[in-house]
Amino acid sequence: xxxxxxxxxxxxxxxxxxLATDLWPGGHRGTMLVNVTGAFLLGLLAGGxxxxxxxxxxxxxxxxxxxxxxxxAQDAVDLATxxxxxxxxxxxxxxxxxxxxxxxxxxxxxxxxxxxxxx
Numbered sequence: 001x002x003x004x005x006x007x008x009x010x011x012x013x014x015x016x017x018x019l020a021t022d023l024w025p026g027g028h029r030g031t032m033l034v035n036v037t038g039a040f041l042l043g044l045l046a047g048g049x050x051x052x053x054x055x056x057x058x059x060x061x062x063x064x065x066x067x068x069x070x071x072x073a074q075d076a077v078d079l080a081t082x083x084x085x086x087x088x089x090x091x092x093x094x095x096x097x098x099x100x101x102x103x104x105x106x107x108x109x110x111x112x113x114x115x116x117x118x119x
Contacts, residue, residue, distance in 0.1 A: 002053060006061040013065030021071060028075035031068060032103050038067035039107040043114020076100050 020030035042063050045055060080096035 002057055005057045009057060009062030010065040013062040013067075017066050017068060017071075021068075027071075028079060028099055031071045031075050032099070032106070035067045035072060035103060036106045036110045038063045040110035040114040043111040043116075044118045045114075047115035047118030049118075072103060 017030075017034045020034045021027045022030070024030035024033075042059055045059055045063075050058070076096045076099055079099050
């Protein structure tokens with residue numbers, strides 16, 4: 001049963017990530033949303049004393065598939081290398097720095113909030 005649940009949650013997490021990152025204009029916003037949301041939910045699980053099995057199935061399966069470090073890194077590179085002429089709303093270099101810093105800070109705050117709420 002655990003393997004089936006792990007795979008099912010991984011599939012749902014990956015689908016939600018795809019929806020957030022590919023259907024939202026400016027995919028980096030969707031990536032930030034899923035990463036910060038995943039950090040918050042993982043904080044809730046950890047703070048709520050979830051069992052090792054639950055942490056594996058929900059944490060690694062569902063939330064691991066929902067969140068994405070590789071897409072985060074690619075978005076940062078894209079923001080750093082895109083020309084402001086191609087994307088007037090992006091400031092080359094500065095946008096990447098802001099995106100990376102905001103994602104890290106918001107992710108840590110979200111995880112902390114999840115821990116605090118659950119405990």
